[in-house]
Amino acid sequence: MCGEPLRGCVTSGPEPLRDIIARHGLQASKALGQNFILDRQLLARIAAIPGDMDGETVLEVGPGPGGLTRALLERGAKVVAVERDRRFAPALAELAAEFPGKLRLVEGDALRVDEQELVGGHGRVVANLPYNVGTALLLRWLTTQWPPWWRSLTLMFQKEVAERIVARAGSDAYGRLSIIAQWRSQPRIAMQLSRSAFVPPPKVASAVVQIEPGQTPDGVKPAMIERLTEAAFGQRRKMLRSSLKSVPGALEALDKLGIDPQRRAETLEVADFVALAHLLS
Structure with a gap:
């Protein structure tokens, strides 16, 4: 029996993500733009970027085997995870059982769900976005209702896309995405990650962008x-x-x-x- 640390009882931590992936026979889908982060310390650092998460409702898109999901739950967040790949459902169900009442899995396409309804009208977004839908989701979240339903966006992108989001006038990266993002919000690159942080390694480096909503000039459609x-x-x-x-x-x-x-x-x-x-x- 554990519970008496003075007697040298050793408790085991969470099952390694690599083992969870192997046990469920999971592989990243190139067609769905999937790349997994297995380092729990790195995942904890990403989950900490938005700040205090205790009691917050968080929308996560593309949780995969649940590495970032666990990091958010361990910070006290209530997570609504939208995943279109049903292969991950058993692993995420195990995580939901470990954190009763804290994790809700929604099987579906993130481009088609009603995010505001899922988070109860207000929440944060934290996600290692699938590369093939990341920009489309960001544009959707920036160009719909304002003030927005989200308190902040903490999003993983290819480094090139992240640099476009924060680029200033006159730079090669400056363009449509820069203007639409900076018109309504304050984006910043919060963390950069090498290719080796992912399994399988993508062809390019990645970065986490932190986006806080701002004021919007009246009369601009x-x-x-x-x-x-x-x-x-x-x-x-x-x-x-x-x-x-x-x-x-x-x-x-x-x-x-x-x-x-x-x-x-x-x-x-x-x-x-x-x-x-x-x-x-």
Whole structure:
């Protein structure tokens, strides 16, 4: 019997993730963009990025075998895990039994679920996002209702995507994703991870981006921000007078704001695109 540490009783920790994967015969699916992190200390560091999680409701997308899920549960969070790959259900069910009432598994496509309903109207998102849906999910969470239903987003991306999210005007990485993310929120790269942190190792390095919601200027429609940035950066080497001519009223708006139409999209600040969208909205 354990419970008397003075007598030298040794308690075993959680079963290693590698053993859980082997016991359930699990393998990462390349088609679903799956890569697993097995290092529990690293997973604990990722789960700690948002801060105090005790009693928080957290949406996790693509939990896989449950490594990050366990780290969140150990920090006191209530986790709603959305997983479309049914192979992981038995492993996640074992984890749910270990943390009664703290883990809910939702089998389905994260692009089709009602996240706000799942988290009870308000919560955080922490996820090692599958690479093939990460950007689409981020755009969805940034361009729907505002203020948003999420308190913060802690998301794993390919390093290249993470750098695009936080890029500043004038840099090669600056583009549509930079503007849409920074228009409504304050993103930062919270952690970088090498390829060797994953099983199987992906072809590129990864990074965790922490995103906190901010204020949104009145009178700016998300659809207009998206349309402007799509036109401007769809032909980023062209001058604005050429790239924005497909957007009705855009050239007149440039003139009203005193923006030289011979400039290129990457030279405009986020505030410039917001001002353009405001006039056109």
